[in-house]
Amino acid sequence: MPEAVHVASGKVREIFELDSERLLLVASDRISTFDVVLPTDIPDKGRVLTGLSGFWFARTREIVPNHLLALREDGRSTEARRLSMLPIECVVRGYLAGSGWKDYSATGEVCGHRLPEALRESDRLPEPIFTPATKAQTGHDENIDRERAAELVGGELLAEVERISLELYRAASEFAAERGILIADTKFELGLDAEGTLTLGDEALTPDSSRFWPADTYEPGRPQPSFDKQYVRDYCESLGWDKTPPGPELPPEVVEGTRARYVEAFERLTDLTFDDYLAEPEAVLS
Numbered sequence: 001m002p003e004a005v006h007v008a009s010g011k012v013r014e015i016f017e018l019d020s021e022r023l024l025l026v027a028s029d030r031i032s033t034f035d036v037v038l039p040t041d042i043p044d045k046g047r048v049l050t051g052l053s054g055f056w057f058a059r060t061r062e063i064v065p066n067h068l069l070a071l072r073e074d075g076r077s078t079e080a081r082r083l084s085m086l087p088i089e090c091v092v093r094g095y096l097a098g099s100g101w102k103d104y105s106a107t108g109e110v111c112g113h114r115l116p117e118a119l120r121e122s123d124r125l126p127e128p129i130f131t132p133a134t135k136a137q138t139g140h141d142e143n144i145d146r147e148r149a150a151e152l153v154g155g156e157l158l159a160e161v162e163r164i165s166l167e168l169y170r171a172a173s174e175f176a177a178e179r180g181i182l183i184a185d186t187k188f189e190l191g192l193d194a195e196g197t198l199t200l201g202d203e204a205l206t207p208d209s210s211r212f213w214p215a216d217t218y219e220p221g222r223p224q225p226s227f228d229k230q231y232v233r234d235y236c237e238s239l240g241w242d243k244t245p246p247g248p249e250l251p252p253e254v255v256e257g258t259r260a261r262y263v264e265a266f267e268r269l270t271d272l273t274f275d276d277y278l279a280e281p282e283a284v285l286s
């Protein structure tokens with residue numbers, strides 16, 4: 001990557017600086033489960049996620065401008081406008097899962113939203129809720145209430161961020177549900193561009209930034225299988241692995257089954273074949 005300077009690493013993505021105004025986001029084929037990155041790659045996972053994110057950026061431009069400038073021919077790299085990122089994660093939940101379910105079970109509330117009584121794990125919420133979080137020191141996200149979020153970004157900006165996040169979730173979850181995928185919750189990262197315009201960054205509405213559930217087996221009262229990672233989780237559970245690093249290597253049938261699920265999510269949502277995407281990544285933008 002002689003044209004670019006490496007500026008940051010995530011668990012599965014790398015960020016390079018192209019110039020003072022542009023970044024290059026590169027999605028690897030690494031997969032994490034139970035918060036541990038496994039030693040075995042899922043071929044094309046980074047391309048699927050890059051393509052899906054691009055697809056959603058193109059489809060949500062009327063809701064909020066986004067940082068996407070171009071998709072590269074490799075299918076895994078996004079040229080993006082550099083933003084000044086807000087110090088909160090904009091989480092929207094339409095169903096009760098993960099830390100939302102945990103907090104509700106303990107207190108009847110999630111991030112200050114008082115919810116109806118007697119909800120079950122994975123129940124659909126009466127309305128989607130905005131539940132901001134911050135990156136805690138541990139690397140784990142910490143849910144915060146709207147008062148704390150307003151201290152971090154200002155009350156006026158927070159109101160706009162909440163409105164946009166809810167609108168994005170509503171549009172995407174409705175679209176995905178029609179294609180057999182429930183987006184239980186999702187995380188957006190927003191920033192300000194050089195003109196101070198609120199802009200959507202990061203990846204958006206991918207299975208790595210959201211919980212995707214298959215609609216056909218949805219049944220509240222229990223945890224739902226993950227649309228994409230369930231083979232990996234089931235395999236890891238079958239080993240009795242203690243979920244501390246290093247994670248186990250995956251056998252070929254788990255790799256192939258998981259790759260097929262990522263490709264299936266891409267094809268259901270975009271109405272393109274994944275081969276169409278490989279031939280011309282920017283096909284997802286029209």
Ligand code: Q0N
Binds near residue numbers: 086
């Ligand atoms: C950026 N991350 C991911 C926010 C950052 N378009 C952009 N401009 C500037 N910075 C970033 C982007 C993007 N995408 C995004 N790092 C830098 C990490 N998050 C973690 C939470 O806070």
